[in-house]
Amino acid sequence: MSKNKSEYLINRHDNQYEVVIGLEVHAQVTSESKLFSTSATKFGAEPNTQVSLVDAAFPGMLPVINEYCVKQAIKTGIGLKAKINKRSVFDRKNYFYADLPQGYQISQFKDPIVGEGKVILDMPDGQKEVGIERLHLEQDAGKSIHDLDPKNTFVDLNRSGVALMEIVSKPDLRSPDEVNAYIKKLRSIMRYLGTCDGNMQEGSLRADVNVSVRKKGAKEFGTRCEIKNVNSIKFMQMAIEYEANRQVDLIEDGQTIDQETRLFDTKKNETRSMRSKEDAHDYRYFPDPDLLPLEISDDFIENLKSEIPELPDEKKKRFIEKFKLSTYEANILVSDIETSNYFENVIKKSDVKLATNWIIGELFAALNEKNLEITESPISAGNLSKLINLIKDGTISGKIAKTVFEQMMEGDKDPKKIVEEKGLKQESDPKALEALIDKVIDDNRDKATEYKSGKVKLFGFFVGQVMKVSGGKANPQLVNEILKKKL
Amino acid sequence: MSDITKQSLSELVKNIKGKKLSSSEVTKAFVERSEKSKELNAYITEDYANALNKAKKFDEKPNLDLKLPGIPMAVKDLFCTRDLRTTAGSKILNNFVPTYESTVTQNIWNEGAILMGKLNCDEFAMGSSNETSFFGNVQNPIDKNLVPGGSSGGSSSAVAAQLTPITIGTDTGGSIRQPASFTGTVGLKPTYGSCSRYGIVAFASSLDQAGPMAQNVKDCALLQEVISSYDEKDSTSIDFKRNEYSKELTKDIKGKKIGIPKEYRVDGMPKEIEDLWKKGIEFAKDCGAEIIDISLPHTNYALPTYYIVAPAEASSNLARYDGVKYGFRAEGENLIDMYEKTRSEGFGAEVQRRIMIGTYVLSSGYYDAYYLKAQKVRKLIKNDFDDAYKKVDAILTPSTPSSAFKIGEKTNDPVSMYLNDIFTVPVNLAGLPGISIPAGHDTKGYPLGLQIIGKAFDEQNILNIAYAMEEKINFKNNITDWWIK
Amino acid sequence: MSIDLKTIKHISKLSRISVDEKKAEKLAGDLNSIFDFIEKLNELKTDNVEPLTSVAETTLKLRSDEVKSKNLRDQVIKNSPKENEDYFVVPKVIE
Numbered sequence A: 001m002s003k004n005k006s007e008y009l010i011n012r013h014d015n016q017y018e019v020v021i022g023l024e025v026h027a028q029v030t031s032e033s034k035l036f037s038t039s040a041t042k043f044g045a046e047p048n049t050q051v052s053l054v055d056a057a058f059p060g061m062l063p064v065i066n067e068y069c070v071k072q073a074i075k076t077g078i079g080l081k082a083k084i085n086k087r088s089v090f091d092r093k094n095y096f097y098a099d100l101p102q103g104y105q106i107s108q109f110k111d112p113i114v115g116e117g118k119v120i121l122d123m124p125d126g127q128k129e130v131g132i133e134r135l136h137l138e139q140d141a142g143k144s145i146h147d148l149d150p151k152n153t154f155v156d157l158n159r160s161g162v163a164l165m166e167i168v169s170k171p172d173l174r175s176p177d178e179v180n181a182y183i184k185k186l187r188s189i190m191r192y193l194g195t196c197d198g199n200m201q202e203g204s205l206r207a208d209v210n211v212s213v214r215k216k217g218a219k220e221f222g223t224r225c226e227i228k229n230v231n232s233i234k235f236m237q238m239a240i241e242y243e244a245n246r247q248v249d250l251i252e253d254g255q256t257i258d259q260e261t262r263l264f265d266t267k268k269n270e271t272r273s274m275r276s277k278e279d280a281h282d283y284r285y286f287p288d289p290d291l292l293p294l295e296i297s298d299d300f301i302e303n304l305k306s307e308i309p310e311l312p313d314e315k316k317k318r319f320i321e322k323f324k325l326s327t328y329e330a331n332i333l334v335s336d337i338e339t340s341n342y343f344e345n346v347i348k349k350s351d352v353k354l355a356t357n358w359i360i361g362e363l364f365a366a367l368n369e370k371n372l373e374i375t376e377s378p379i380s381a382g383n384l385s386k387l388i389n390l391i392k393d394g395t396i397s398g399k400i401a402k403t404v405f406e407q408m409m410e411g412d413k414d415p416k417k418i419v420e421e422k423g424l425k426q427e428s429d430p431k432a433l434e435a436l437i438d439k440v441i442d443d444n445r446d447k448a449t450e451y452k453s454g455k456v457k458l459f460g461f462f463v464g465q466v467m468k469v470s471g472g473k474a475n476p477q478l479v480n481e482i483l484k485k486k487l
Numbered sequence B: 001m002s003d004i005t006k007q008s009l010s011e012l013v014k015n016i017k018g019k020k021l022s023s024s025e026v027t028k029a030f031v032e033r034s035e036k037s038k039e040l041n042a043y044i045t046e047d048y049a050n051a052l053n054k055a056k057k058f059d060e061k062p063n064l065d066l067k068l069p070g071i072p073m074a075v076k077d078l079f080c081t082r083d084l085r086t087t088a089g090s091k092i093l094n095n096f097v098p099t100y101e102s103t104v105t106q107n108i109w110n111e112g113a114i115l116m117g118k119l120n121c122d123e124f125a126m127g128s129s130n131e132t133s134f135f136g137n138v139q140n141p142i143d144k145n146l147v148p149g150g151s152s153g154g155s156s157s158a159v160a161a162q163l164t165p166i167t168i169g170t171d172t173g174g175s176i177r178q179p180a181s182f183t184g185t186v187g188l189k190p191t192y193g194s195c196s197r198y199g200i201v202a203f204a205s206s207l208d209q210a211g212p213m214a215q216n217v218k219d220c221a222l223l224q225e226v227i228s229s230y231d232e233k234d235s236t237s238i239d240f241k242r243n244e245y246s247k248e249l250t251k252d253i254k255g256k257k258i259g260i261p262k263e264y265r266v267d268g269m270p271k272e273i274e275d276l277w278k279k280g281i282e283f284a285k286d287c288g289a290e291i292i293d294i295s296l297p298h299t300n301y302a303l304p305t306y307y308i309v310a311p312a313e314a315s316s317n318l319a320r321y322d323g324v325k326y327g328f329r330a331e332g333e334n335l336i337d338m339y340e341k342t343r344s345e346g347f348g349a350e351v352q353r354r355i356m357i358g359t360y361v362l363s364s365g366y367y368d369a370y371y372l373k374a375q376k377v378r379k380l381i382k383n384d385f386d387d388a389y390k391k392v393d394a395i396l397t398p399s400t401p402s403s404a405f406k407i408g409e410k411t412n413d414p415v416s417m418y419l420n421d422i423f424t425v426p427v428n429l430a431g432l433p434g435i436s437i438p439a440g441h442d443t444k445g446y447p448l449g450l451q452i453i454g455k456a457f458d459e460q461n462i463l464n465i466a467y468a469m470e471e472k473i474n475f476k477n478n479i480t481d482w483w484i485k
Numbered sequence C: 001m002s003i004d005l006k007t008i009k010h011i012s013k014l015s016r017i018s019v020d021e022k023k024a025e026k027l028a029g030d031l032n033s034i035f036d037f038i039e040k041l042n043e044l045k046t047d048n049v050e051p052l053t054s055v056a057e058t059t060l061k062l063r064s065d066e067v068k069s070k071n072l073r074d075q076v077i078k079n080s081p082k083e084n085e086d087y088f089v090v091p092k093v094i095e
């Protein structure tokens, strides 16, 4: 494998292969109740306690659609700069599985609620646009549990009927790194919008990964394989790497690739063909006769547009233009809605440059060390802002600020109080400093003489002594000035 | 009071409201007659003890403002009833006890009626003779070994034999009107969206409608008034202004324009049917209606369209019967084996046949040729009616192409069985209301029905026409109680 | 047209209904006569006809996002053929 610039290619003998990736992301819609039923969607409930008669497909039960889920899908579509379809249709996707109580999944096939859109990725060598093919609403299935009993599989239907947005990308991705950036960007957009919490551990974001390979420069796509239901970015990357190499090996071996559905085995780090694929390709889609076409008005869409917050791309642009941040800084600060909110709260009342440095530097490092999210930060935006102001107005030095910051990390304390209680206030009274400096010079007569005779390097020694004697509180700038005069 | 079971619903309501009869007396009378009528096999599940209890409770604190005060009734076993077994006529639901109530039956109980039991029907409502029921065929009270029609065959038999004063059925392609016609009773299939489908075991979602079955038009109107409601739990329920059909019922149909579609003169139609139709036209004229010849050019394509659309929807609607959540399960070596055995042993032959047809017409490579094609023809059929209703207020046709036939006569020939619904199916495809009223007898003395088809949401109009014609026709059902020893 | 035994086997697989040879032959016969009858639709030209899915001439009504269905585990599990208080149980599935 070679990496020319940031191009991801697979080398075999004299051939170079390009990897073509498309993703079908399943994002759980943030909502209180399910897409077609009124049961709860909370994560982690006791098995089968959030299952209505509709979810368990009892005879005569009928679906009734949740307006909020429709709004969430449209908002997401707006966030993806996509076309919103004023008329969409729900179809049944028919197949049998233990965790699919109806024997079909209600999904959207021919007429999805959202059409083509795009996502911009910031890659190390510039921006990359990834096309969105469509976004549609569908029901999640239940969960099969295979390891509770040697002979039986247990089924929990709590997830059954939860609203998902399936976001289908065009086959525009070319490397595991791009997939990483794409998922993160999608997640970021949806979290800004509040349409999906993006929690991958809880399964709120999963993807089917379509992988094919072709010789570099080829126009035609190769035969693709779909790796089902991968639930972490790391696994997606590993699966792609494995799968792409498997396909290249087959081609190099003169074999053909079967278009098929595969599973990623996280223990063995390999993909393998799914056993139950037999008739997986005949879903017999047809419009669900229990549901009429979904028609939405321009007003409905316009109202939702007015609720859309500033999204990461726009926010980044504003940060760079208004606050003169570097692209690097802006990217970091907008990547997550919580971080950008924190940043904007800090700079409401304090210096932008200092705030940027303190957040990206000290704060991130400290949070990282404690394994905390920004929302769990022991230091509130308000108190960080106060700390920055204490530095800015000379009350404390940058060095002292770090001490104060460390104390703040132990619990959200007002930095002013810490400074007062511990007496950390910077000494900026010239008279007091003069007295201090006089004493230091007095105690180091010989060194002072050396300095005067030309050993200017000793200036640093005097500064250090003064700081030491002052317990680090002396205003360094004033110390410099006064020392120069006195020496 | 003797002969309680001979009274119509309206008479019973009047007598209970006038305190001439108690609910207990009425319920006891129908329960006793039902018990003596086991040979008809009209019931799948009897709930007599509960019914008598409820009647007693009603009498202790009677609410006489209700529309069906203390009236006992049995319902088709396709309606889910809380705590009472609901089978849909199938082995696969043999042991299924719902914890919920269908909206239509709830509406009935809300008006004071009392459930006596669940009536036999073709399995999942798929049949025209009640012979596909897992619980055996039903006898038509008209004659021994005669089918009562289907799929609401238990319902038609029970009303005709006066085991229940009224009942409800469901109609996907004629399942209320054809059995009504076969038993000399009145059956209404309402406009699609008039009665909620919530809690009714689904056959074909875009066609299924619940409707009333009764001995006369007035009873039918009253029951329709009770069961029809807008229901937020059914996304295809329609919020339109519903009449008080029984109160607004009138025999004055002077000047109403009634269309006679020439395409309903099908090849090989028995002369008796032709004559009945002619007689019906005369009656309509006598009532002051204006008769207008019309054309419904795609009539002949309705049945083939229906036999694509209905099985397609059914194949998907019946996928939930997989042995996992409820109902019958056959043990299997693995999940797929369990599914295949459960469904093969749990469903009867006709249901399996229709699931296969439905699966086939939706399967890849055939969807456009069959399912999509059928949806397009369905549109043409609906357009036919839309055009016709620019000229007429209602349409008059025979209900069925023949009178009731013998049990076993058509079981080996599915297509000839399907032809029973040739006059009723177009109405479902177009979502219109249609009523069948008894209009005469054939040479064997078996009843024959006429169908009046209305505009969407115009139930009142066809009920009025039926009400007026009923008086002129003056039909008498000759039932000898041959099954009571 | 003719529906052969292979097709019957295929659709029985899709339908999850097992068929043996005898049943397959009977089904093939029935389905062929039914499809002969259905083929009548081919007489019609429908190129420019809009397909009709539902006769209900209204649009989908939207419900508010409220949790109304509470914990129904007992009710939901009650009817299931395999005894278990918490789960639905099926023969072991191996992916």
Ligand SMILES: [Mg+2]
Pocket (backbone or CB within 6 Å): A024, A208
């Ligand atoms: Mg997929």
Ligand SMILES: [Zn+2]
Pocket (backbone or CB within 6 Å): A026, A138, A166
């Ligand atoms: Zn999906």
